[in-house]
Amino acid sequence: MSIRFLTHLLAGTTLLGGALACPAAAQKAAPKADFHTWAARPPMGWNSWDCYGPTVTEAEVRANADYMAQNLRSSGWEYVVVDIRWYVGNDTAHGYNEKDPDWNLDAYGRFVPAVNRFPSAAGGQGFRPLADYLHGKGLKFGIHIMRGVPVVAVQRRLPILGTKLTAADIYSKEGQAGWLHDMYTVKAGPGAQEYYDSLFELYAGWGVDFVKVDDLSEPYHKPEVEMIRRAIDRSGRKIVLSTSPGETPIAEAQHVAAHANMWRTVGDFWDSWEQLKEHFAVCSRWAPHIRPGAFPDADMLPLGRLGIRAERGDDRQSRFTRDEQYTLMTLWSIFRSPLMFGGDLPSADAFTLGLLTNKNVLAMHRRSTRNRQLFRRGDLVAWTADDPATGDKFLALFNAQDQELAPAAEAAWAGPLLTRQTPGHSQAVDVDITSATTLYLNVRDGGDGIAWDHADWLNPTLSNGTETRSLTDLPWQKATAGWGQATVNKSVSGAPLMVNGKSYEQGIGTHANSLIEYQLPAGYTRFRATAGLDAAGAAQNTGGTLQFLVFTKSPLRPAPADSVRVPVALAQLGVSGTCTVRDLWTGQATTVSGEFAPYVRRHGARLYRISKAEKSAVLK
Template sequence: MAAASVGSGALADTVAATPPMGWNSWNFFAEKVTDADVRAAADALVSSGMRDAGYVYVNIDDGWQGERDAKGVIHPNARFPDMKALADYVHSKGLKLGIYTSPGPKTCAGFTGSLGHEAQDARSYADWGVDYLKYDLCSFIEDQMQAKAPHDPAQQMRLMTGAYERMHDALAATGRPIVYSLCQYGWDAVWEWAPGAKVGGNLWRTTGDITPEWDRIYAIASQQAGLASYAGPGHWNDPDMLEVGNGKLTPAENRAHFSWWAMLAAPLLAGNDLAHMSPEVKSILGNREVIAIDQDPLGKQATRAYAEGEVEVWTRPLQHGGMAIAVFNVGSERHAGTHPFRLNLAALGLHGTQQGKDLWSGKPVSLADQQTIALARHDVWLVRVDAPH
C-alpha cells in the first residue's frame, strides 16, 4: 500500500513536487466558515482563472468539526451537512479538498480535536475524499506537553514529534495521497525533523500566524532567511497563508507580499474572499509569471543577497540556470515616498549588463551595475533573468 506522504519519498514528491497552491478559509471566514462558503470559493477559483493558474486546493480550516458518535467517529457540525458531497463537488470542479484538525483534544477555536482518534479520523478523511490535512498543535501543548513534561523540554519535543508521527502513520495507512501540513509555529527547528520519513511532512509552518499588516508580513519574510537549504520538492517551508486582498494592505504591499512568498517557494494559499475580490487583487493572485517563480521545478528557495538601508535584495536560482531577483523597499512609515537605491550586481554574483523581464510591468529590462532604482515604500521590483552571467 502506498504511503500518504513520506517527506523525502517518491509519493511525497508527487503530492507536493512544487509548493501547494489553493485557498484556505481561515484568514477571511475564521471559525464561522460554512459549506456554502467553501463551494463559493471553489466556484470562484474556476471562474477567476485561478484554478487554471495552479490554485487547486480548497482548504477548510478550523470550525467544521461537530461531535463524535458512540463509536468515536467524527462528524461535521451543522454548517457542513455532508462532507463527502462537498468533496465530490470540489472534485467535480477539477479541484482538491483540504481539511484541518489538531493532535490535541480541541482545535485552536475549541472544536473537537483528534487526540486518541488519529487512525479513525484519517480513515474518515480518506473516505470523504480529502486531499490535504493541516495538523495544528494547539491544545496538545497544554493538554499533553506541559501536563506530562512541564519542566522537560526534551520530553516535550518527543511528545510533539510523536503526535505528528502518529497522524503521518494514520494517513499512510489509508493509502490515499494526502498532503501533510504541519502547523506548530516553527518551534524546535521543525524544518530539521518534519521532512524525515517518520514525520513525513510536506510543509511546515516556520513562524506564528500571519495578519494583514505590513509589519507582520515583513517580520515573517525576514525569519525565512537561513532556511533555504531545507526546502525542495516534496517538502517546503511554510510562512503561512497569503493575506493578499485582506485588511488595509496597499496595492504595493499586496504585490510585495505575493512576490516574497513566490521567491520563498512558499505554498500559495489565498486567504481572501475569492467570490468578492477586486480586479486588482485578482490580477495580483493570477500573475502567472510570478506564480512560475514560486512553482519553478528546481525547487530552490530564495536567499537574502544583501540589504542596504531600507532596501533588501533577494535572489532565487531557477531551472535551466535562470535567476529571479527581488528588490524590496521595506521602509518605515516615516520614510514615505520613493527610495533611491543603487543595484550592486557583483553582490548577486553577476557581471556586466543583464537582460531580464519585470514581472509586474511585463516589460523587458536591462540591469546595469550601480544603476539607480526608484522604488516606492513597501513595493517590489521583481525581475526574471533567464541567462545571467
C-alpha cells in the first residue's frame, strides 16, 4: 500500500469535502428541473486532451482558463475540462504508463487528483480549489473519468461508501477496455449504484459541472449509463454528462438522449482531412436526433497549437488548412455539435481566435433549428437550418472533392484486407519493380469508419538478385498520412514498430489513408516487405482494418478544380422572391433571386443567412 494511498486513507473524507458524510447524503432528491435544461444549448469549452494527453498540469489548466475568461467567455465559451488520468502522478505522453502507475485514490476506492500535478489538491481537497478558481472567473469545471471501478480498488478490496461491501463485490472483468486497463466493469447488483452515487457525491463536493465518461458509448454499456444518470441526479448538483467514445450505436439514440447531454458519434477525431470528410455522412445520420439539452457530439476541435504532449503527433500547429478549418467550424456549427476546443489557448493566433468568436456563426450554433443536410451531390454538400426567431434560413455549402486514387486493380501489388483477425497481423509483400523508376506505398482505410489504422511497412528492401538495399536508407519524395506523419523506424504514434508482439528495428510507420513516394535507384527488380497492423491499432476495441498496395506509377488522378460552383435553388429552402444573402464568416451581403450559386474552394466551406430582401438582421 503506497504512502500516498495511506495519506488519503488516514485523511478520510473530512479533507475530501465531506466524503465520510452520512450515506443518506448520496440519496438526495433529484433536482426538480429536467437535466436537459442544464445544457439547453450545445456546451462550448476547452479540453486538455489534444494538447497534453494524460499529463496536463494544474498550471496549464489555469493558463487556458485565464485565456478563456479574458478572450472567449463573452462569446459563450465556458467549460474547462481536465481529461484522462489526472489521478496518475507519473503518466507519460505518447502512451499510458501501465507498468508502474502512481495511483492516487481515497479510502473508498475513488480516484483523486495527483498532487504533484495539481498542487492545490493537497491535504485531501481534491479538485475543489481548482473548481473554485474557475468559478471565480465565471467559468465551469469538468473532468474525464473512465467507466467502471478501479482495478486497484478491487485488488485492495476497498470499501464502498455507505455499505458493508467492497469494490471486489461489484466488478466484472467482462467488457474491460482493451486500450486502457485502469478499470473493471461495474456489474449491476448490490453496491453498484452506491458506488456510482459515492463518485458523484465526491464530484459534486468538488464543484464539478461537467463529466466526460469514457469507454461508455462504444460499445454501449446501458446498465452503467443508467447508473451514472441516477448518481448525477442524486448528487444534487447540475453536472452535464458527456459519453465517449463513438460511434454510439444509433439504435440507442433515444436511450442515450434520455440519459446524457451529449454523446460521441465518432472515435477520437484529429487534424486529418480523411476523418473530417467522414463527418458529412456521420452528421447527416445523427441530425434527426438533435434536441435541446441532448446533442450528438462530433468530438473536439483540433485547431491551433496541438500535440504539446499528446497521444498523436508532436508539438505542431493544426494540420488542417484554413479552408479545412472553415469546413470544420461550419459543419460543427450547423450540426449543433458541442464545441470543445483542443488547442492550447494561450498560443492561439488571430485567425484561430476569429474562428472561435464569430458572433453570427455562434448565434446560429446556439439557437438554430431543423438542422439537416439539404443535399449531397458527390462531394458537394449543402446543409440548412432555420432561425426560429426571424424565419430566416441558414445555408452551408461544402466542397469536399479530393484528388482521387486509382483503383486497387491498377496496383502493381494489392494485398487482401488486413485486420486484427489476420494471422500474425501481417502479410508478405513481394513486387516485381523491373524497369520502374518510382515506387508508391499506399495504405487505405478498410471501410470500418474507425480511425485506429496504424500501419507498418516492415523491413522494406530493394533487391536485384545479388544486392539488397533497405528502402529506409532512401529519402522519400513525398509522404502523407491519415493523421500524424509517416516516420522511419517508428510507428506513426512515435512508439517502436510492433506487430503481433514482435518489435522491428527497420520500417516505416504510417496510417490509413497514406501515400509515400520514392524515386528508385536504377537496376533493382524486386521490392519486398512485411505489411503489418501496428500494435497501437491492434490494441483498440475496434478498428485496425486496412489494405496495403504498391504502385510503380502515380495512383493520383488529375486534381479537381480549386473552386467549383455549388448551385442551390432558393425554392429548396422554402424561399421565394428576392433575398438578401449574407456571408456569416465575412459579413458580405448580396441580393439574389431564383438560384444562388457561389464558388466554394476545394476542402472549403461557405456559410450564409438568407433573408427576405431589405432584411439584414444580425443575430444577437
